[in-house]
Amino acid sequence: MSHYLNELNEVQRNAVTNINGPVLVVAGPGSGKTRVLTYRIAHIIEQGAAPWEVLALTFTNKAAREMKERIAGVVGPQASQVWAGTFHSIFARILRSEAEKIGYPSDFTIYDTEDTKNVISAIVKEMNLDRETYNVNTLRSRISAAKSSLITPKLYQDNEDLREEDRRANRPLTYSVYEKYTARCKRSGAMDFDDLLYRLYELLQRNPDNILEKYRKRFRYLLVDEFQDTNHLQYAIVRKLVNYDHSPRNVCVVGDDAQSIYAFRGATIQNILDFEQDFKPFGIKVFKLEQNYRSTEHIVQSANEVIMHNSRQIQKKIWSDKGQGQRVKIIKARTDTEEGHRVVDTIIEQKNRYHLSNNEIAVLYRTNAQSRIFEEYLRRYNVPYRIFGGQSFYQRKEVKDLISYLRLAVNPGDEEALRRVINFPRRGIGETSVDKISELAGQTNRRMWDCIPEVEMATRTRSAVADFVAMMQEFHRRSATDNAYDLAIDVARRSGLMDELKKDTTIEGIGRLDNVNALLDGIKTFVEDPQPVGAPPMEEGEQPTDIDTRLSAYLQNIALLTDQDEKTDEKDFVTLMSVHAAKGLEFKSVFVVGMEEKLFPSFMSLDSHDGIEEERRLFYVAITRAEQFLTLSYAENRYRYGQMRVNEASRFLEEMPRQHVESTAALGLAKAAERGSRDQSPQQASSGVSGAFPKRTPPPARPVVDPAGFKPSAPDTIQVGMQVLHLQFGQGEVIAIDGHKDSRMASIRFGAGEAPKRIMLKFAKLQVVEG
DNA sequence: GTTGGTATCTGTGGA
DNA sequence: AGATACCAAC
Numbered sequence: 001m002s003h004y005l006n007e008l009n010e011v012q013r014n015a016v017t018n019i020n021g022p023v024l025v026v027a028g029p030g031s032g033k034t035r036v037l038t039y040r041i042a043h044i045i046e047q048g049a050a051p052w053e054v055l056a057l058t059f060t061n062k063a064a065r066e067m068k069e070r071i072a073g074v075v076g077p078q079a080s081q082v083w084a085g086t087f088h089s090i091f092a093r094i095l096r097s098e099a100e101k102i103g104y105p106s107d108f109t110i111y112d113t114e115d116t117k118n119v120i121s122a123i124v125k126e127m128n129l130d131r132e133t134y135n136v137n138t139l140r141s142r143i144s145a146a147k148s149s150l151i152t153p154k155l156y157q158d159n160e161d162l163r164e165e166d167r168r169a170n171r172p173l174t175y176s177v178y179e180k181y182t183a184r185c186k187r188s189g190a191m192d193f194d195d196l197l198y199r200l201y202e203l204l205q206r207n208p209d210n211i212l213e214k215y216r217k218r219f220r221y222l223l224v225d226e227f228q229d230t231n232h233l234q235y236a237i238v239r240k241l242v243n244y245d246h247s248p249r250n251v252c253v254v255g256d257d258a259q260s261i262y263a264f265r266g267a268t269i270q271n272i273l274d275f276e277q278d279f280k281p282f283g284i285k286v287f288k289l290e291q292n293y294r295s296t297e298h299i300v301q302s303a304n305e306v307i308m309h310n311s312r313q314i315q316k317k318i319w320s321d322k323g324q325g326q327r328v329k330i331i332k333a334r335t336d337t338e339e340g341h342r343v344v345d346t347i348i349e350q351k352n353r354y355h356l357s358n359n360e361i362a363v364l365y366r367t368n369a370q371s372r373i374f375e376e377y378l379r380r381y382n383v384p385y386r387i388f389g390g391q392s393f394y395q396r397k398e399v400k401d402l403i404s405y406l407r408l409a410v411n412p413g414d415e416e417a418l419r420r421v422i423n424f425p426r427r428g429i430g431e432t433s434v435d436k437i438s439e440l441a442g443q444t445n446r447r448m449w450d451c452i453p454e455v456e457m458a459t460r461t462r463s464a465v466a467d468f469v470a471m472m473q474e475f476h477r478r479s480a481t482d483n484a485y486d487l488a489i490d491v492a493r494r495s496g497l498m499d500e501l502k503k504d505t506t507i508e509g510i511g512r513l514d515n516v517n518a519l520l521d522g523i524k525t526f527v528e529d530p531q532p533v534g535a536p537p538m539e540e541g542e543q544p545t546d547i548d549t550r551l552s553a554y555l556q557n558i559a560l561l562t563d564q565d566e567k568t569d570e571k572d573f574v575t576l577m578s579v580h581a582a583k584g585l586e587f588k589s590v591f592v593v594g595m596e597e598k599l600f601p602s603f604m605s606l607d608s609h610d611g612i613e614e615e616r617r618l619f620y621v622a623i624t625r626a627e628q629f630l631t632l633s634y635a636e637n638r639y640r641y642g643q644m645r646v647n648e649a650s651r652f653l654e655e656m657p658r659q660h661v662e663s664t665a666a667l668g669l670a671k672a673a674e675r676g677s678r679d680q681s682p683q684q685a686s687s688g689v690s691g692a693f694p695k696r697t698p699p700p701a702r703p704v705v706d707p708a709g710f711k712p713s714a715p716d717t718i719q720v721g722m723q724v725l726h727l728q729f730g731q732g733e734v735i736a737i738d739g740h741k742d743s744r745m746a747s748i749r750f751g752a753g754e755a756p757k758r759i760m761l762k763f764a765k766l767q768v769v770e771g
Numbered sequence: 772g773t774t775g776g777t778a779t780c781t782g783t784g785g786a
Numbered sequence: 787a788g789a790t791a792c793c794a795a796c
Contacts, residue, residue: 059786088786113785131791132780193786264784367783389785423772430772461772560786580784602783618784641782641787 004039004074008032015252015287016040019047019221022279023252024272024286028318029303029624030294030586033254037223038067040252041082042074044221051081055219055241058086059226061561063584067225083219087234088193089560091200094215095191096556101208102199107411107552109190110559114395115416116140116192122419123180126442133170134177141265143178147194148231148266150201153179180442187447189413197233204240216241220250227255227275231266235274249282257314258307261580261618263610272314292318292624294586296325298660299623299630305657307620310613327662328623330653331633335644339635340373343591344381346631347574348728350589351383352759354629358384360588362575364622366600370593371576378574381728388577394558398501398512399519403555405491406484409475410552413447425500428464433457471495484554485527488520526554579622590626592619595634596647619652632656712765718746723769726750729757731769737761 005013012032015025016039027033041054058064064085072079083090092110099106111119117136120143124134146156156162157175166174185192191199204212222242224230230238242251257269276284292300300320307313331346333339343363350356363374368389378385393399401424404417411417419438423429433455440451452469471494478487492498501513527549575587594600600619605611623630632653637644710727718724722734732750739745746764747756759766 061786086786196786262784265786369782392785426773428772432772578784604783639787643787 004042008035008039009291011287011289011291012036012039014285015289016043018285019044019252020248020250022249022275022282022284024276024279024284025252025254025289026272026286026314026316027254027256027289028292028316029256029259029621030292031289031318032291032293033225033256033289034063034067034070034584036289037225037252037254038070039074041067041071041084041221041223045075045078045082049221051075051078052083053218053220054082054084054223055090055221056082056084056223057090057225057238058084059229060584061086061089063225064089086560087230088196091196091237092191092556092560095196095200095203098203098211101211102203102206103186104191104199105189105411105413107189109188109407109411109414109417109555110196111185111190111192111416112395112559113140113193114400115190118416118419119181119184120177122438123177123184126438127173127176127180129173129177134173138171139174139177142174143181144194145266146178147198148233150198150233150236153182183445184415187413187441187445188415189411189447190416194233197231197237201233201237201240204237212240216244216247220248222251224251224253224255226259227253228257228260228269228272229255229262229267230271231268232271233266235271239278243278249279251279257312258310258617259583259621261583261614261621263614269312288316290316290318292320293322294627295320295624296322296628298325298327299626299628302328302630302656302660303620303624305660306616306623306652306655309655310616311609312613326629328656328660329629329631329662330656331631332649333633333635334637336373336635336638339593339633340377343374343593343631343633344377344383347378347383347589347591348381350629352757352764354589355760356588358572358574361591362577362582362585362587362589362625363591363593364577364579364582364625365593366579366602366618367594368578370599374576374593378576383574383728384572385574385576386571388575389581393515393518394561396512396515398497398516402488402492402497402516402519403558405475405495405497406488406551407555408472409479409487409491410555412449412472412476415441415448418448421495422468425496427468427496429461429468433461433465479551482551483527483549484551485520485524485549487551488523492516492520522558523554526557579618582625583621586625586627588627589629589631590623591631591633592622593633594638595632595650595653596638597650598647599638600650600652616652710765711767713768715744715761715764715766717768718761718766724748725767725769726759727765732757 005016008016009032012035015023015036019040025033025036027036037056041056044054045051056064056067058067068079068082068084071082071084085093095104095108096106099108117140120136120139121131124131124136124139146162151159151162153175156178163172163175166172185195204215219241222238224238238251238253242249253272253275255269255272257272260267260269276286295303297320300318304318329346331339331342333342347361347363350361351358363371365371365374371387375385375387394403401420404414404420407414408417408421415438419434422434436455436457437448437451440446440455441448444451452465457465475487475491478490497516498513501509501516504510504512575585579592592600598606601612601615605615623632634647634649634653636647638647639645710725713724718734718737720734720737723731724734725731726748729748729750732748734746734748735756736747737744738747742762744761746759746761746766748759748766749756
């Protein structure tokens with residue numbers, strides 16, 4: 001395993017071998033950051049540390065998994081003993097074992113965003129507040145921001161600045177919502193995503209039984225990935241763990257201020273600057289990884305120039321020695337559908353000309369809603385694709401309904417689960433009864449579950465409630481002993497969920513039933529193939545987490561999963577995802593679409609300078625995903641809010657340096673279009689009467705080839721004059737063939753009026769049409 | 772309590 | 787445009 005140091009450049013090697021004392025690594029895109037992190041961990045272990053003394057914190061499960069795999073590649077199976085995971089999952093694991101010390105059950109529930117919003121909505125309703133001024137999303141982000149700044153409800157109430165802000169926004173009772181929200185989560189035995197951080201901090205701060213020392217000793221080496229995305233609270237926890245008297249301060253944070261794209265949820269690059277200051281007295285070493293191993297020069301230099309438009313940043317010069325490569329291509333389309341069409345055309349063209357596989361291509365957009373049109377055309381042209389993001393499997397209603405039953409079985413205090421399932425499927429327990437229970441719970445600050453027997457209700461309802469309670473009690477009892485699958489199956493059947501789903505025989509209904517069955521299959525897999533849950537053992541020799549196949553273990557396992565964590569079946573597909581989701585990934589060819597003002601940059605960002613700069617960093621992230629081909633596209637007219645709107649080209653297009661752009665025509669025209677669009681009143685445009693703005697053009701009328709019946713003919717059988725089928729282009733006539741052997745090219749005309757396409761026979765899949 | 776229809780709102784990112 | 791919230795009628 002000692003050869004790994006040879007795979008590093010000098011700066012990388014220094015970042016890997018300086019394992020003692022504080023280290024800051026500023027890592028540009030494609031600079032081998034993950035390699036540095038994993039080799040550093042390997043090196044720490046090689047130098048004699050035990051794997052379980054290393055704690056590596058990431059932002060996504062995927063990053064953590066990848067890191068573990070790569071560590072395993074260097075140090076072997078002991079890699080699984082390293083504590084590597086997301087902030088949320090590692091902290092959740094610690095909180096599970098220490099929960100009682102801060103007044104939580106160890107089987108606490110984790111509330112997702114939906115649960116959180118429901119709780120807040122219920123509070124707003126109960127307080128008789130106007131739900132427009134007391135907007136759920138605003139309240140949620142305000143509460144989240146408060147927690148991330150370590151502001152308790154009490155501190156919030158006493159904080160004049162915050163209170164003044166709320167008064168000015170006509171929301172003077174925000175502090176009270178926050179207080180009630182916190183109390184409700186607490187009595188439900190539930191933590192939201194912020195609590196997983198906040199409560200851990202609280203635990204370390206209160207330090208019952210001197211657990212702080214325990215964890216400080218345990219984690220002799222701490223590494224943090226994507227440090228630019230940490231918020232104040234996360235850094236506070238990091239400091240708690242490593243910054244104390246006589247600490248070795250073996251802490252390494254890796255980040256790139258230029259790729260900070262989560263300020264909207266409290267991340268601050270101030271943490272990077274603070275880190276440097278805080279650890280300066282302890283001999284901090286700073287390493288800058290500036291060589292980009294991913295992209296060609298046109299791309300890297302474009303990125304450099306674009307980010308220069310931002311004011312604050314750590315000085316660095318990213319460079320590449322991969323050659324100039326291709327210039328950046330810009331596609332200007334008249335409408336969103338045309339954009340979709342032309343992007344997909346370009347994808348197919350690139351596949352043919354450069355022999356790219358689908359895997360090597362990604363379409364990135366600012367908002368998930370933009371994916372539709374690209375889906376349409378990709379499907380039309382038989383290009384396999386996969387969409388990431390959007391609604392996660394675990395958030396689908398039917399899946400969450402069953403999970404809610406399971407959650408309630410494990411933790412009867414879980415109010416959100418209770419509210420969700422008490423009358424679904426319908427069993428005659430209506431809103432009135434639920435409100436009564438909720439009211440009593442609020443007045444006495446007890447769990448709703450415990451209040452149920454004391455609430456008066458009609459006899460009919462009473463018996464329905466009694467049946468429900470009896471059923472759930474049995475499930476609860478069994479949750480302590482049964483394995484997750486046996487119990488889940490019974491819950492699904494006896495709750496009536498399955499029957500309810502089977503009633504719906506529409507296509508969607510069958511889909512929902514399939515989803516629930518898929519969830520049950522997932523639980524079965526969990527039981528049959530028990531993975532050591534979460535983090536590795538705490539002590540040497542401890543068994544890898546007591547193999548626990550009960551429901552509570554399963555729920556812990558899935559609470560922090562997202563769709564991106566689903567294993568893909570390694571198929572060859574074009575990737576469609578948001579720019580945010582693309583962070584950390586790379587593709588040979590990248591399309592950044594919807595490059596329009598108010599879309600990218602998002603309209604939400606336009607009123608603040610910081611907002612624009614974050615969008616620009618997001619754009620920086622987008623273009624630095626590309627290895628060889630980068631294409632930017634925009635549409636002059638786009639359907640938004642159900643109406644055709646005129647859009648200006650994004651300012652970021654203007655910021656693209658001309659010498660790195662393939663043709664400035666699209667840029668020049670962008671300005672003309674801009675002027676033109678001002679002359680054109682939006683009303684005129686959206687009315688569609690003028691005829692200048694075509695209705696949604698239907699997908700192209702090219703013949704679609706059924707992939708199932710498609711059998712490509714051998715390249716050498718193709719001759720001039722033949723009719724051939726192409727999976728994407730449909731049927732066409734071979735009008736010429738030139739070149740020899742492997743470089744034989746065919747000119748094929750696919751549509752009557754169209755220019756012939758030149759296709760390399762060796763790569764293209766063509767089927768000769770018989771007859 | 773339930774159902775179905777209408778009105779209204781919303782509309783970034785994600786652990 | 788689509789999802790959700792709300793309301794009136796059964």
